[in-house]
Amino acid sequence: MQILHTSPSADGFSMPAEFEPHQGCLMIWPERTDSWRCGGWPARNAFVQIASAIAMSECLTVLVSCAQYETARTMLPPNVRLIEMSTDDAWARDTCPTFLRSRDKKTIRGVDWGFNAWGGLEDGLYFPWDLDNHVARKVCDLFQIDTYDCRDFILEGGSIHSNGAGTIITTKSCLCSKGRNSDLTQAEIEDKLCDYLGAKKVLWLPRGIVNDETNEHVDNICAFTAPDQVVLAWTDNTDDPQYPLSKACEEYLSQQTDALGRNIQVIRLPIPSKPICITDAECKQLNLWNGMLTRTPGERLAASYVNFYITNDSVLVPQFDDPMDETACSILKRAFPSRKIVPIPAREILLGGGNIHCITQQIPQTS
């Protein structure tokens, strides 16, 4: 593995869309008991269900601590590759590399962004985060691909989506947050994204999902379903605090084109019909962090059907035991007509602070 300090854009590398073919996928085994209730066991069962679904159509590698290796090996199907790696938590989307592909599609490389637990000492979610910050480089080493060193720039994979044709979508609330790259202007951040993702244009949604503790990652509110089409988390309830946020995003997108000048078609994807909140009992099943509760009883969680994962032949859609579950699946079936829609109960992942997309990271196929 070469550690590169050149420009991915100048080298002819760019980030494919998630809906393009994958050679594989990465996940991380959940373990920390202040993120995952009941010592992590309910989350592990949910992760196993997701891992099993992914492994049906792409090569899945799961990273696991030394302590949990044998447990994970026993719980995961044999066709999942299990690799020991030290991490601070289980958010593969945010700590694994962003994978780029060369113009001729023959080579992939990774980008190793700086990681500071979604805001560092300003408003980050845990400390320390040094193990997570080393994951991307180690993953590139594992896959024997070269890696771009971009550790001086803080970015999580969940804060960007690519349409695979020169356009990146992100949220201003996250990328311009005080805890990330506050020494850079929005224009400088945009230059960095274009340079390291081989992109020509960045779309800046103003906001994300209410109470999303990542400073509102884009992958919870909006995702490309085609190069010029997105799904956007939506509510018709004007009294819901999510309404003005989704409305602002929709208005922004209606005035934008992608890097090739195409209008962006927006498909509204409803949020659950009622707020999904953590119960008092669930809060008590979380270990304290540094003497403090990591969640407040009754707290509204950032539940969104947009946080799905697109495999080579299916879309894994989070389900919240809500009447909108089926509606969301129907809309996504129309957006992904060639793929099977796989509904997956996701409350346990949501309780940890993210969803199916947050715990996965695709590796593009080479030709």
Added chain:
Amino acid sequence: MQILHTSPSADGFSMPAEFEPHQGCLMIWPERTDSWRCGGWPARNAFVQIASAIAMSECLTVLVSCAQYETARTMLPPNVRLIEMSTDDAWARDTCPTFLRSRDKKTIRGVDWGFNAWGGLEDGLYFPWDLDNHVARKVCDLFQIDTYDCRDFILEGGSIHSNGAGTIITTKSCLCSKGRNSDLTQAEIEDKLCDYLGAKKVLWLPRGIVNDETNEHVDNICAFTAPDQVVLAWTDNTDDPQYPLSKACEEYLSQQTDALGRNIQVIRLPIPSKPICITDAECKQLNLWNGMLTRTPGERLAASYVNFYITNDSVLVPQFDDPMDETACSILKRAFPSRKIVPIPAREILLGGGNIHCITQQIPQTS
């Protein structure tokens, strides 16, 4: 990765000879300061030299602790793959799987032997050894090959050599030691070896190298250079305590044939001309283990040129700054005429208790 409980022999799998083609090799980064003097730094430099030489002709994967990952990444060449894995020490030969190949040479599998640090609580060399005992399975997972569970039988890779044609060579002093499988008779151990290595015959050398703390592993005294040819560590000095041991081995071999009924041609490979001993200063540079010295000043080390590693196009030969260094290389050049002989200063590895063969494990090529 499937964990198999069937018989490798019945499944048509057997252990190739080391001189057959490799798809790769494994090493483990040295770290423990009671094995490696001066905090491990001199050993690391020696390991890097060996890793660099191996990586010139086969794909080398080095396993490293989380703590040492960045250091190792900086010191090792970019064409070496570096993988985080927790271990108790750096003896890849003894803790990595023994690799088997199918009859059609298309598939490889690993054997996951029990490991108890060369003798467990009886006369083992460190405690605990649980991390080492998990290495073989994790390595099979990494390479996505199925693994035979043979953890109820204690064996280290350094205690066996295969001629690739049905014959295994080992030492009785090691395999019949009290600290390994003392509940089994020699005949039962032989059955186990034949079953798990796909062999028809086991050659039992009586002894190994004087002061070899592994209970005299075969890989320090005798190695196949062809299916019916071995090199045997030798001294003409009848006063040397090694003399009767080597003599007994030579006499044994002169009366044996391999599994195909061929006589075994024995090539004498001299030991260094004078005993190689640890100095007082070197002893003081080792950390204590549990309050005790791990070596005695002046202690004779088990130096042997037989502990070489055969790569696809070279033989890496330990050197001890001794007049016999060149003689050993000349003899090995005649035994391996198609391969380059690469002499490598090996005192730092010897001080840790083994040599080049002990810190490597080849992965056979598939076709």
